[in-house]
């Protein structure tokens with residue numbers, strides 16, 4: 001099965017199916033354009049395979065747009081993940097695979113969805129560094145980090161971020177003195193959460209602090225995070241990064 005995509009000058013996308021067969025679309029999925037591209041391909045495929053009931057369709061998204069907006073943050077605001085997942089459901093794929101979603105809400109809202117595990121990337125990072133202590137940065141990350149630590153038979157130190165009078169305060173529940181630490185989480189947006197945590201880990205005696213995130217946005221660059229983090233490990237689910245400070249595992 002193969003297809004082509006044509007973009008008109010005004011941005012419109014048209015998909016054409018070249019050869020028949022099972023459909024598998026792999027995209028970052030981190031833009032609305034990616035989702036519309038998938039919808040065009042699926043529409044063309046459906047038309048061309050109307051009589052072929054046994055053919056299957058799979059959509060793989062490596063960095064689902066809106067995954068952090070997994071609730072209505074304010075009664076006057078849109079619930080963006082619900083809008084996005086409704087659109088995905090309207091395409092009617094037999095299977096939708098999502099790499100390391102921010103929370104289970106994405107999987108609950110998307111029909112026929114399964115998670116692509118990020119364990120292998122954390123495992124590679126863990127062995128490359130040489131068995132560091134894992135650190136989970138907040139309550140949201142604890143459950144996943146706990147399961148990863150068990151699978152790696154690694155030590156895990158939970159930490160938490162609370163705001164006191166608007167100022168972020170980090171609490172670390174364990175001894176990191178003279179230890180190398182690996183913070184593990186799903187997404188770096190600006191990276192401030194990890195910069196502050198790394199500073200506190202070093203204040204408490206950590207010798208080195210590394211960061212693993214599956215989805216590496218780093219929307220403000222690396223200057224700030226470089227001040228307290230020694231190296232970043234991530235996938236290229238969101239974008240390709242050319243920087244010696246970053247090791248990327250290619251997923252797309």
Ligand SMILES: O=P(O)(O)OC[C@H]1O[C@H](OP(=O)(O)OP(=O)(O)O)[C@H](O)[C@@H]1O
Pocket residue numbers: 068102137138140141185186187188189190191192193194
């Ligand atoms: O790079 P930064 O800008 O510091 O952001 C990164 C943090 O934000 C996300 O959590 P979020 O606060 O969305 O999680 P929540 O579901 O607990 O609100 C993500 O899981 C990281 O922990």
